[in-house]
Amino acid sequence: MIKLTVNGRAHEADVEGEMPLLWVLRDVLDIKGPKFGCGIAQCGACTVLLDGAPVRSCSVPVAAIAGKKVTTVEGLEVNGHLHPVQQAWLDHEVPQCGYCQGGQMLTAVALLRHNPKPSDADIDAAMTNICRCGTYARIRTAVHAAAASSQSKRA
Ligand code: FES
């Protein structure tokens, strides 16, 4: 039995420790925000935050996350309030098909946590998730917008 905390809720999963975290989230806990894309840590569709840092959950055995907090895109909204990154994604109509966007937003959240005012180059370096719909320009715009909105709230 593996214990894990996802989006602030404690769970137990009766799975083998080597099962990828993505499988546990989607198929055991029914948390469908993280998506399967490549399965080899390349595309980022399966991105979740592990103690605030983005990881590719298709390539993390669930046993490796004991004691750590997992955040999926479902955990960004708090008490009905969208995270500034989610709001910026909406305001700037970032998604096309949407498949990659949960992972994109989580990567952006992690970037803004350690770099509240990223440059274009910082964004391009951090946002390594692949988008087959080519929304990269709007992602960059939305990250700047989320940074500005977070800063205005702090001011
Ligand atoms: S499915 Fe995990 S990185 Fe592509």
Ligand code: FES
């Ligand atoms: S919005 Fe379609 S893959 Fe990114």
